[in-house]
Structures are given as structure tokens and as C-alpha cells.
Amino acid sequence: MSFLTYLINGLSLGSIYAIIALGYTMVYGIAKMLNFAHGDFIMVGCYVIFSISGALSGNGVMGTVIAVVVSIVLCSLLGITTEFIAYRPLRGAASPLAVLITAIGVSYFLENLALIIFGADVKSFSSVITWKGISFAGGQLKIQGVTIVTIVISLVILICLQLFINKTKQGQAMLAVAEDKGAATLMGINVNKTIMLTFAIGSALAAIAGALLCSAYPNLSPYVGAMPGIKAFVAAVLGGIGSIPGAMIGGLVLGIVEILSKTYISSQLSDAIVFGILVIVLIVKPTGILGKVIQEKV
Amino acid sequence: MKKFNKVISAFMTSAMVTAMLAGCTDPASTATTNSQEPAQATESSSDNGATFKIGAIGPLTGGAAVYGNAVCNAAELAVEEINAAGGINGYQVEYSKEDDELNAEKSVNAYNTLKDWGMQILVGSTTSACSIAVSENTKADNMFQLTPSGSAEECVKYDNVFRVCFSDPNQGIASAQYIADHNLATKVGIIYDSSDVYSSGICQKFTEEAKDKNFEIVSSEAFTADNATDFSVQLQKAKDAGADLVFLPIYYQAASLILTQANTMDYKPVFFGVDGMDGILSVENFDTKLAEGVMLLTPFAADAKDDLTVNFVKNYQEKYGEVPNQFAADAYDAVYIIKQALEAKSVTPDMSTSDICEALKGAMTEIEASGLTSAKMTWEASGEPNKEPKAVVIKEGAYVSAE
Numbered sequence: 176m177s178f179l180t181y182l183i184n185g186l187s188l189g190s191i192y193a194i195i196a197l198g199y200t201m202v203y204g205i206a207k208m209l210n211f212a213h214g215d216f217i218m219v220g221c222y223v224i225f226s227i228s229g230a231l232s233g234n235g236v237m238g239t240v241i242a243v244v245v246s247i248v249l250c251s252l253l254g255i256t257t258e259f260i261a262y263r264p265l266r267g268a269a270s271p272l273a274v275l276i277t278a279i280g281v282s283y284f285l286e287n288l289a290l291i292i293f294g295a296d297v298k299s300f301s302s303v304i305t306w307k308g309i310s311f312a313g314g315q316l317k318i319q320g321v322t323i324v325t326i327v328i329s330l331v332i333l334i335c336l337q338l339f340i341n342k343t344k345q346g347q348a349m350l351a352v353a354e355d356k357g358a359a360t361l362m363g364i365n366v367n368k369t370i371m372l373t374f375a376i377g378s379a380l381a382a383i384a385g386a387l388l389c390s391a392y393p394n395l396s397p398y399v400g401a402m403p404g405i406k407a408f409v410a411a412v413l414g415g416i417g418s419i420p421g422a423m424i425g426g427l428v429l430g431i432v433e434i435l436s437k438t439y440i441s442s443q444l445s446d447a448i449v450f451g452i453l454v455i456v457l458i459v460k461p462t463g464i465l466g467k468v469i470q471e472k473v
Numbered sequence: 474m475k476k477f478n479k480v481i482s483a484f485m486t487s488a489m490v491t492a493m494l495a496g497c498t499d500p501a502s503t504a505t506t507n508s509q510e511p512a513q514a515t516e517s518s519s520d521n522g523a524t525f526k527i528g529a530i531g532p533l534t535g536g537a538a539v540y541g542n543a544v545c546n547a548a549e550l551a552v553e554e555i556n557a558a559g560g561i562n563g564y565q566v567e568y569s570k571e572d573d574e575l576n577a578e579k580s581v582n583a584y585n586t587l588k589d590w591g592m593q594i595l596v597g598s599t600t601s602a603c604s605i606a607v608s609e610n611t612k613a614d615n616m617f618q619l620t621p622s623g624s625a626e627e628c629v630k631y632d633n634v635f636r637v638c639f640s641d642p643n644q645g646i647a648s649a650q651y652i653a654d655h656n657l658a659t660k661v662g663i664i665y666d667s668s669d670v671y672s673s674g675i676c677q678k679f680t681e682e683a684k685d686k687n688f689e690i691v692s693s694e695a696f697t698a699d700n701a702t703d704f705s706v707q708l709q710k711a712k713d714a715g716a717d718l719v720f721l722p723i724y725y726q727a728a729s730l731i732l733t734q735a736n737t738m739d740y741k742p743v744f745f746g747v748d749g750m751d752g753i754l755s756v757e758n759f760d761t762k763l764a765e766g767v768m769l770l771t772p773f774a775a776d777a778k779d780d781l782t783v784n785f786v787k788n789y790q791e792k793y794g795e796v797p798n799q800f801a802a803d804a805y806d807a808v809y810i811i812k813q814a815l816e817a818k819s820v821t822p823d824m825s826t827s828d829i830c831e832a833l834k835g836a837m838t839e840i841e842a843s844g845l846t847s848a849k850m851t852w853e854a855s856g857e858p859n860k861e862p863k864a865v866v867i868k869e870g871a872y873v874s875a876e
Contacts, residue, residue: 177713184705229758297726299733299759319737392702394730402699437706442694443667 179316181438182431187322189430190329191388195407196414196422197332198380204417205353205373208274212257212281214404216378219253219285220246220385221395222293225300239303247382254378255371257281263367282401289397302390325387332380333423340419349373353417406433409453415466424464428452523822525566527552527811528587529804530580530607531599533572540800544599544621545570546793547801551808554788561812564822567591573598577606584610593826594619594833596807599800601625608634617830619811621803624748626674629856633830635837636856637803637810637846638772641671644747645678645722647862648770653686655864655875657743657768658718660691662711664704664731666723667695675722675747691716696727704731708740718743725753732763743768745864748799754870761870772846773802774865774874782845799846806844813840 195217202210223246231238261281265273306320340346351359352369360366381400388403389395406429414425429449436448456463529548531541552568560566569590571583580603584595595611595618598604604623611618612631620628621637624644629636639647652658663679666672676693683690691714694707708731711719719735719742721728728750735741746753746769754761775786775796785805789797797805814836820829834854842850847860864875 177709180709181706184703184709188703225758296757297729298757299729301758317738392730393733394702394726396726402702434703434706438710442696442707446697446700 181434183316183318183322185431185434186427187319187325187391187430188434189427190325191384191391191426192403192407192410192429193329193423193426194325194332194380194384194387195403196410196426197329197336197419198377198384199408200411200414200416200419200422201336201380202373202377203411204419205349206258206262206370207353208262208271209278209408210262210374210377211275211278211404211408212285213377213381214400214402214407215282215285216250216253216381217385217388217400217404218289218397220250220382221300221389221399222289223249223382224303224386224389225298225395228301228303236305243303243382243386246386247379250378250382250385251375254374254381258371258374263370286397286401293397295397298395300389300393300395302393303386304390321387321390325391328383328387329423329426332383333419336376336419345369345372406449409450413453413456413463415463418463418465418467421463421465428464523564525561525564525815525822526591526593527566527568527808528584528590528592528595528597529568529570530573530583530587530595530597530603531570532575532603533570535574537575537600539798540622541572541575541599542793543798543801544597544804547789547797547803547805548596548621548808550785550789550792551805555808555812561815562819562821573603575600575603577602580604580607581610588614588616592616593822593829594811596621596804596811598623599804601628604628604634605630615827615830617811617833619807621807622800632854632856633834634856635852635858637807637850637858638799639860639862640857642674642678643857644770645675645680646682648675648720648722648745648747649679649682649686651770651862651864652718652720652745653683653688656687657745658688658716660714660716660718661688662692662694662714662716662719662742663690664694664696664707664711664719664721664723666698666701666727668697668699669723671749672723676720679720679722688718701727702730704734705738707731708735708738711742712738712740716742718745721746721750724749725751725756729753729756729759729763732767733760736763745769751799754867754872761867764867765869767867768864768875769867769872770862770864771799771872772863773797773799774863774872776872777874785845802845806842806846806850809844810837810840810842810850813842 199213202208224242227242227245228238231241261277262274265277302321304321304324308317308319308323310317340349348364348369351362351364352366356366407426410425410429411422413429414421432452433445433449437445440448529545531544532538533541533545549568552566555561556565569587571586573580573583580598584607595616597620598607599622601623604620605625605627608618608628608631611633615633618634620634623636624638624641626640626642628634663676665676680690680693692711694710696704696707721731721744728746732744744767746767748771750769751771753764786797789801814833817836817840818832820832837852838854844850850858850860852858865872866875
């Protein structure tokens with residue numbers, strides 16, 4: 176029974192990693208850049224929810240819903256703005272490293288901005304999910320509301336993204352941009368607009384992930400997104416970066432491995448084990464679990 | 474990515490350190506010119522004019538000012554009381570304090586200023602790093618130093634330095650004793666931060682001390698600074714092992730997360746923390762109901778009902794307008810401990826600083842002091858105190874004495 180409890184905890188942590196990894200992998204898959212500031216978009220989303228739901232605390236569920244919606248919208252705008260100011264001018268730059276370094280700069284900028292505005296003190300985040308959850312077997316096995324909601328939301332997001340990319344015109348445009356920017360432009364696709372949309376969706380996912388992350392682990396600080404961001408990046412690489420179902424699988428595997436290695440091996444070594452698995456997977460299958468081998472055209 | 478972050482942060486850190494060092498050398502020279510009048514010299518009225526001169530050092534300005542002011546105010550209060558009651562061995566006591574702004578170099582400057590003033594005995598410094606820096610000088614000068622609150626192990630590495638508070642790792646021993654003496658639990662779980670020397674040091678001493686106690690450690694689980702969000706495994710293991718008390722030798726930020734997660738999984742043991750837990754009630758938006766019943770080891774609870782504490786809190790509040798904290802209690806005790814030690818060896822102020830130090834070093838291992846922080850304190854020659862640990866418990870969002 177306790178194994179099941181650990182497994183469910185792992186699923187819960189894994190689904191949060193998965194939602195963050197979906198944002199990473201989308202942006203990478205389409206814009207071909209690693210947005211290392213993604214973890215900090217999560218932090219911004221959390222602070223927005225914290226501030227708004229604090230101001231609307233008398234309004235019950237409505238206040239929370241408004242806070243989450245505003246946070247999603249603001250994060251999308253933040254993603255679009257960041258892309259426009261910091262990444263777009265560098266897209267044609269000689270070295271792809273330029274954008275990578277800029278992304279790290281944006282990450283530090285956001286963290287320090289939050290330090291100035293909100294201070295370094297830890298704040299306690301009130302969960303956006305008030306549902307207590309369900310228990311089985313006479314209370315021996317308890318699944319928390321936030322766990323169930325997290326798993327369901329991550330599945331819904333996965334399905335929606337798959338439908339969006341494969342069935343809509345915009346999604347097809349994204350695929351075309353991912354394949355070949357130059358050819359996509361020739362086919363009449365507005366590359367800049369498409370990438371902007373990608374960033375908007377990716378950042379909206381960061382806001383959702385933030386709401387769930389801070390509901391499950393309610394300590395809010397300017398660095399709240401940093402470590403989950405890195406773990407989710409690992410998840411995305413593990414699943415095959417650029418692949419949407421891969422990010423989902425990578426996230427879940429990572430969460431479960433982390434919790435189970437903490438439980439059965441050592442609570443200190445769990446990170447070493449998680450990153451060790453990444454190394455092994457990449458040696459055996461360099462493109463990740465679901466990654467496709469792309470032939471570079473010469 | 475991790476590597477990138479590390480490289481960048483290493484670079485930034487080194488840049489910051491250089492900047493700080495550059496900043497430090499400059500004020501050093503200005504600080505010596507800052508030899509203001511001895512801040513609070515108490516009037517001397519002894520027969521032959523000789524007085525004991527006691528100095529105190531602490532951060533009176535800046536981020537840690539709350540600690541330094543508590544120490545310096547409480548020491549001043551103790552000196553005034555002693556003078557009003559006839560002084561030490563018939564001699565009045567003069568008192569002076571200096572600001573070190575939580576900076577080790579400035580603490581040494583403050584020490585030199587006090588030495589020029591004629592200080593014979595030092596109460597301080599308030600914080601560990603400053604105390605360690607000053608102890609190099611007191612050792613060279615052979616001046617007796619009693620730090621009220623310097624808790625790092627190295628603070629008392631010289632034989633002329635003693636302390637009032639427990640050292641960091643000794644909080645582990647004290648916690649184990651307290652839990653055993655008060656029969657708080659039979660099965661104990663530990664959750665500690667293995668990436669932090671403070672936390673792992675306490676945990677190690679606690680585990681050693683617990684071996685021959687009336688409780689059993691059933692789970693000991695670590696986390697690291699990079700992995701301080703999910704505590705479900707550590708809590709679940711403690712729960713499965715049947716721990717009825719969970720020892721948390723960690724800072725309050727992580728502790729607030731642990732309390733929240735324990736609540737969602739319906740696990741309600743006694744949580745027992747050390748001084749790092751102090752502050753949990755001030756986490757913004759934290760539901761203090763979750764901390765109900767949390768115990769923490771601390772030498773002083775301002776609401777205790779014994780005469781000594783009641784009088785101290787009343788006088789302190791009248792004079793300084795705030796409720797004294799544990800730092801104030803440590804410093805108040807420090808002055809009375811010095812008094813007792815001076816009396817034990819019939820020391821007079823006309824003796825040299827070095828002779829006073831030798832006398833006090835001998836006296837410290839012989840006396841048995843009683844004060845706010847403990848009814849019975851003795852000292853090892855190493856400078857470490859032996860005393861009964863005390864705890865407070867959180868009730869209705871406030872710290873209350875656990876006795």
C-alpha cells in the first residue's frame with residue numbers, strides 16, 4: 176500500500192515536470208531554441224496568482240479563477256515580450272549560443288526583479304485547489320486533490336496540444352516552421368507570428384505549471400522555478416526534445432524515478448540517480464525516448 | 474544548463490567578493506576615526522575610584538541590529554542593576570558598547586576602540602563570525618571574552634573564550650536530552666538538510682546522543698538545498714515507521730513546507746525544532762494553525778512566570794520599549810556570570826587585564842551560575858556551557874514556554 180502512495184506522489188511530481196517540459200519542448204521544437212528563462216516564467220506566474228488572490232481573498236473560488244486566468248494571460252504576454260525584445264533580434268545571429276546566453280540573462284533578470292519587488296523572504300502560497308481528494312481502503316491510501324487535478328490537467332494539455340498541432344492551420348504552420356523556416360516563409364507562412372504564438376502557448380503552460388507547482392509545494396520565493404525548470408529540461412531531453420508526447424513521458428518517468436529512488440535507495444542521492452539515468456538514456460539513445468533522428472540536409 | 478548556471482554564478486560570486494573586499498578596505502580606516510565617546514558609561518562611585526570596565530560588541534545598525542541591540546541593551550541593564558546593588562566586590566562597573574555592523578573587521582576595530590577606553594572584560598561579539606575574529610585579538614591580549622550568542626564551534630577555540638549559548642551542534646545533544654527528559658516520544662524521525670553544515674552537525678550530535686536515551690530513532694532522512702520542495706517521501710517514511718515526534722534541525726523556510734505537507738497527508742506527530750525554527754510564525758501568508766504544537770529548543774521564553782524572567786522582561790520593556798528576545802537573555806546572564814566569577818576569585822579592578830583573565834578562566838570551570846537561560850550552568854575548560862535545555866511551544870500563533 177505504501178508503494179502505491181509513493182507511486183502516486185511520483186506521478187504527481189512527474190505531471191508537474193511534464194507540464195513544464197511541454198513548454199520547453201514546444202519552444203525548442205518550433206523555434207529551435209532553449210528558453211532557459213522558462214522556469215522563471217513559472218515563478219512570475221506564481222507571484223501574479225499570489226498577489227491577485229491575496230487582493231481578492233474575499234471572493235472565494237471566483238477570486239482564484241480570476242487570479243489563475245490573469246496569470247496565464249500575463250505570462251503569455253511576458254513570453255511574447257521576451258521573445259520580441261531578447262530573442263528575435265538574435266535569431267539570425269551567427270552562433271546559436273547567443274540566444275542561449277541571452278535566455279540565461281533573462282532568467283537572472285526575472286529572478287532579481289522578483290527579489291527587488293517581493294524580497295527574498297519565503298511566502299506561503301495558498302493552494303488554488305481546495306478539493307481535499309479521495310481516500311481508498313479505509314483511508315490507508317489517500318490521493319490528494321491537487322495530485323488528481325495535476326495529472327488530469329497534464330493529460331488534457333497533452334491531448335489539446337496534439338490536436339492543435341495536427342488539426343489546425345496554425346499548428347500545421349508551426350510544424351512547417353519547425354521543419355524549415357526558409358521554406359515556410361516561401362509558402363506564405365509568417366514565421367515571426369508563428370514563433371510568437373509558440374512562445375505565448377509555452378508561457379501560458381508555465382503559468383499553469385506554476386499554479387500547480389505552488390499548490391502542491393506552497394513555498395514561494397524568487398528561485399521557486401529554477402530547480403523544477405532544470406528538472407523539466409532534463410525530462411524534455413529524456414523524452415526526446417521537440418516531441419510533445421516525449422515530454423509527457425519524460426516528466427512522468429523523472430518524477431517517479433525521483434520519488435522511488437528517494438524512498439528505496441537514498442534521500443540524498445535521488446538527484447544523482449535522476450541525472451545518472453539521463454546520461455545512460457542519452458548514451459543508449461541520443462535522441463531521447465521518443466526523439467526522431469533528423470537527417471541534416473547539406 | 475546546470476553547468477552554465479554554475480559557471481555564471483561562480484563568476485558573479487567572485488566578482489561580488491572582489492567588490493566587497495574592495496569596499497571593506499576603505500571603511501576600515503574610517504571606522505577607527507569613528508572613536509566616539511564611550512556610548513554608555515555608567516557613573517563610577519567606588520571608594521578609591523577604581524572600577525571594572527566591561528565592554529560589549531554587536532551589530533547595532535544594519536540587518537542584524539535586532540540581535541546586537543538586544544545584547545548591548547541587556548548587558549547595560551545588568552550592569553545598572555549590579556551597580557545599584559553595590560557593584561562587584563565593592564567596586565562599581567563601567568560599561569561601554571561598540572557597533573560592528575555584522576562585519577568581522579569592524580568588530581576588531583570596535584574591540585580596539587574599547588581597549589583604548591580601558592576595557593578589562595569583553596561581552597561579545599554577538600554573532601559567530603565577529604566573535605571568532607575578535608577572539609584572535611583577545612587571545613593575543615589575554616583578555617577574558619564571554620560571548621553571549623556566538624554559536625559556531627570555532628567561537629571558543631581559545632582558552633580565554635567562553636560562551637553562554639549552546640554551540641550549533643550541541644543543540645542536537647540538548648534536543649535529545651530535552652526529548653528524553655520530558656518523555657515527548659518513544660519513536661523519533663529526523664528530517665535534515667545534508668547540504669547545510671548547521672543542520673547536518675546538529676543531526677549528527679542528536680543521533681549520537683540518542684543512542685542511550687529512552688527513545689529510538691526510526692527514520693533519518695535528508696534533503697538538499699536543490700531538492701527542498703518535495704518532502705512527501707521523508708514524511709511518509711517517518712509515518713510508516715511510526716514516529717510520534719519528528720525532529721527538524723533545519724531553518725523555518727523548509728520547515729513551513731514540511732508542516733504543510735504533513736497536514737495534507739494527515740500526519741500529526743510532534744514537530745521539534747531548534748533555533749533555526751524561530752521565525753516560522755512570520756512567514757507571509759503562512760497558516761499559523763499548521764504550526765500549532767510545534768516545539769523548539771530556545772534558551773528563553775519571555776512569558777515564563779519565574780521572578781527572574783518577569784522582572785527582567787518588565788525592566789527591559791520599561792527601558793527599551795520592546796519584549797526582550799533570547800539574545801538579550803544570553804547577554805543579561807553573561808554579565809551576571811562575569812560578576813559571579815569575579816567574586817569567586819575576589820578580583821579587584823587594579824589587577825592587570827591578563828591577571829583578571831587568568832582568574833576568570835579558573836573561576837569559570839568552578840562556578841555554578843543561575844540565570845534567565847538556565848537555572849544551573851557550569852562550564853568546561855573548553856568554553857562550552859553545560860545547562861538544562863529549555864523549549865517553547867507554539868500555541869495559538871505565539872511562542873509559549875513549554876514548561
